[in-house]
Amino acid sequence: MSGTAAARVTAAVKVYGSGEVEVRALDEVTLGFETGRFTAIMGPSGSGKSTLMHCAAGLDTLTSGQAHIGGTELGSLSDKKLTVLRRERVGFVFQAFNLLPTLTVAENITLPQDLAGSRVDQEWTEALIDVVGLGDRLRHRPSELSGGQQQRVAVARALASRPEVVFADEPTGNLDSRSGEEVLGLLGRAVHEMGRTVVMVTHDPVAAAHADEVVFLADGRLSGRMPQPTAERVLDQLKSYDRAEAAR
Amino acid sequence: MSADSRAGASAGGSARTALRISLASLRTHRRRFAGTFSAVLLGVAFLTGTLVMGDTLRAGFDTLFGNATSGTDAVVRTEGVITTSDDAMGTRGPLRTAASLRAVRGTPGVAAAEPSIEGAGQLVGAGGQPVGGKGPPTTAGNWIHDKELNPYELARGRAPRASGEAVVNEGAAESGKLKIGDVTTLRTPDPVRVKIVGLATFGGESGMGKATFTGLTRADAEKYLMPEPGMAASIRVRAEDGTSQGQLAERLEAALPKGVEAVTGDEAAEENSENVSGQFLTLFTSMLLVFSGIALLVAVFSIHNTFAIVVAQRTRENALLRALGASRRQVLGTTLGEAAAVGAVASAVGLAAGIGMAAGLQALFPAIGFPFPEEVLVIKGLSLLLPLGAGLVVCLGSALLPAVRAGRTAPLAALRETAAEHSRVSRVRAAVGVVLGAAGAGLTVLGAASGSRSVTLTASGAVAVLAAFVVLGPVAAALAVRVAGRPVARLRGTVGALAQRNALRSPKRTAATAGALMIGVAVVTLFTVFASSLKAMMDETVSRNFAGDVAVSTPGFGAGGSGLSPRLAPAVQRLPEVDTALGLGKGVARVNGVGQELTVTDPAALPRVLHLGEVDGSLTGLGAHGMAVSRSEAADHGWRPGSTATLAFTDGTEERFTVRAVYETSELTGDYVITHRAWAPHRTQDTDSLLAVSFEDGVSQAAGEAAVERVAERYGEPDVQTREEYAQSSAAGIDMMLTLVYALLGLAVLIALLGIANTLTLAVYERTRELGLLRSVGQTRGQLRAMVRWESVLVAAFGTAGGLGLGAFLGWALVRATDSRGVSVFSLPPLQLTAVAMAGVLAGLLAGWRPARRAARLDVLRAVAA
Structure with a gap:
């Protein structure tokens, strides 16, 4: 199983602060994200879902345990190597502020490759632009696009370097339901039609239902997994956590 | 409207609230005001140091002359003094001693009277080198035997008694490595062999500043320093006890022959002191004041910029305040309060630093062989009030417009996602700038073309051109950064392109940031061009006027040397x-x-x-x-x-x-x-x-x-020079002045660089999320640092280019306008100007260093999550 994981964490612990204010955001989490799958991470606020994603993606470092992208252990990498890894092997979609306001749509999409100074795969990029449906907006600035369009550009940017894994942090958090649906549809196509791997943090059961599997976190621990999720089942699961929380 | 009037009703309370918010904001954002703080501090310190040092030096000279001539109650001299435009001190004719001495000695209340012969005489040191003469005068005279009347005091040895004997001041002996018993040459300018028999002090010090003095017998002094025997420059008179200086001068005046006058000793001492401090010091201090003015002007630019940025960044905060019921005046007051607090503290620290600087210089004077009476620093009220006022006015004045803008923030802006860093260049601005620039350039050229009679025309034109540069700055900034950024983008790929786009975001801000450096560079260029033109003019003057094969002249310039x-x-x-x-x-x-x-x-x-x-x-x-x-x-x-x-x-x-x-x-x-x-x-x-x-x-x-x-x-x-050497030696003084001017302008340029660094720091703060995004999608720390540094270089390059252009144009105007004879030569020294350009760009690199480092140290995740 772990051999086919695009990204995984092993016995991951993340502690913020120390002494009385110590917070264990991640507590011995072991989890793999399989290649070619769309995984959603869910959980109540403070459950550690964003921390898990940041550590798995090499944006943050673990207090103990290991994080791998493919066969590379992240803890041993220098800042520079980590940066290059993010640039070449990982894609990101954030909740907001995904694009540089000074660059055009086209320049934003190829930014990671431009930073690397590597050749841009024209065919692949054009195909991506086709898929996200922004062919007529390439010379526009982000401020001239709607929120949904901006997130679609972000998805294209995340996929442009054919990364091993794309991490999306609440990618639909700021969008209306129709735009959100479009972005989620794009992420789904990336996995099922282009063979990419996507890991998405969300608090929205409807968004989570687009994934192949939902992973639930509570209090920094893995608390459950749900293959083939639907919005109703996810919602029920979350409610059960809330009841457990209330009972305690 | 009603909110304003209600706020007015409880003005005290609202002011206190505004102040509390200002102070809280200052505490939170101390870093943002570091640039403003240092700019004001440096300007105020320089101004204070100049004023205190000037007063202290002046007092020192007064004491020096007062001590030295305290025994002289009246001075008798000829009335005729002729001043020319080059020599404000004037030349006074010598006195026929015999008749006047008789009249003086016959006046009641006179205790003693001695003729005083004064002339130029340059000593030759033990190594054959002339002593002194590079500015301070080299003087010679008769050794006055009445101790009270002689400004010099015999410190060692004895007074000259026979022809060929001389007393020299200790300072001259020391720098010429001469001692009692040595025989050397005194150039009056005819070489005279003198044997040193004594060493003298002046007012308790080793000399009158760096001036040298050689005292001869009266007969020798008459022979070498006066047109004929029996003459002297003046007669020094001492009163008997009970006769005041005023009474003495009055009685003498009545007794003296026609064309001869008597003044009190105090008056004479004051005149002497004025001749040194009044001319040299006034020139020196006013020059320093001009340069502190330039430094403060540059400071205005960077302070204004800082506040403009801070206000823009705080739009949502201010809008929230307005939405919660703060009046316009309160929001305006908050910003002005911050400016006042920064200005007051920086000025106070600047005052202390300036006084410290003056004290340091005072301590340094004796160390460089410039004898100076042991004096406490003279700190006048004006020396404190003027810099303090200047610091506050600069700070408040620069913050005024941004504060007004802050007050105008619409409460609704709190709800909008507004980009702080965004401005467009209006067509009106471009049009106004072009018209102003054309008018200014026209006036300047017209004034310059019609020669020295229309300096005011040229000056007002120059001011208009300067204003046009400021107005047109944003227009030019956009254009210049686009042009200059192209090779950078080609050279450094995406990093260069990003740097260029960042500099282009707000042309207004880029222009204001570069404006400070532009003024600094413009003044440097102006002086460089003016000096180079003067040199070229001297060169041309010599080649046009000098028909001979060699010229012989004495080294040094000014009052030194003896011809x-x-x-x-x-x-x-x-x-x-x-x-x-x-x-x-x-x-x-x-x-x-x-x-x-x-x-x-x-x-x-x-x-x-x-x-x-x-x-x-x-x-x-x-x-x-x-x-x-x-x-x-x-x-x-x-x-x-x-x-x-x-x-x-x-x-x-x-x-x-x-x-x-x-x-x-x-x-x-x-x-x-x-x-x-x-x-x-x-x-x-x-x-x-x-x-x-x-x-x-x-x-x-x-x-x-x-x-x-x-x-x-x-x-x-004396120097025997070919035509070329003669031309160059006449220009030697210019290079010296230029070096001094460069050193003084360093301060203004430093303030400008602090301004660039500060703007970049603010920009980095403002772009935190963007930088985080760049880092998360794969920009290395090195690339990020390079991006910030290149932006700094682009801004500096724009400022430097503008400054070079402006300075060269104004330099041309100055050369033409000060030319009364139509003989001026305009020369652009390519080497120096290239050096100035390179220094400007290098300075930009330097200014970007710290902001770049700080940006690279950003925690990626925090930035993204912010």
């Missing part, structure tokens, strides 16, 4: 290699009531060594009452050959002179030429200031030079 021996010219003339050796001496006279410098020489020989251009009339046979004048003077007075004018001399005599010739070029010749015979009755100490020599046909330059040098050796070894 050339008048016997040098005849001695050189006797050489077989020499065709003509002509000495040019200087005299003064009041021509039709206006003090003028005269050139005393042999007019008939003049055309053989100097080019005079077209000459009307004849230069031969001018005699005792003929003169030659320049074309421009002749035109001013309406003279033609045959016209007459009255010349009044320092000895009180007036004579009618006839214009015999009018010549064209006057740069080396001067405006008035008279013969030795005409000058002889009125002369003081005989010296030539220039010896122009032309060789016989067939004599090589080397052979001629060697021959002249051999003769010059016997007359104090």
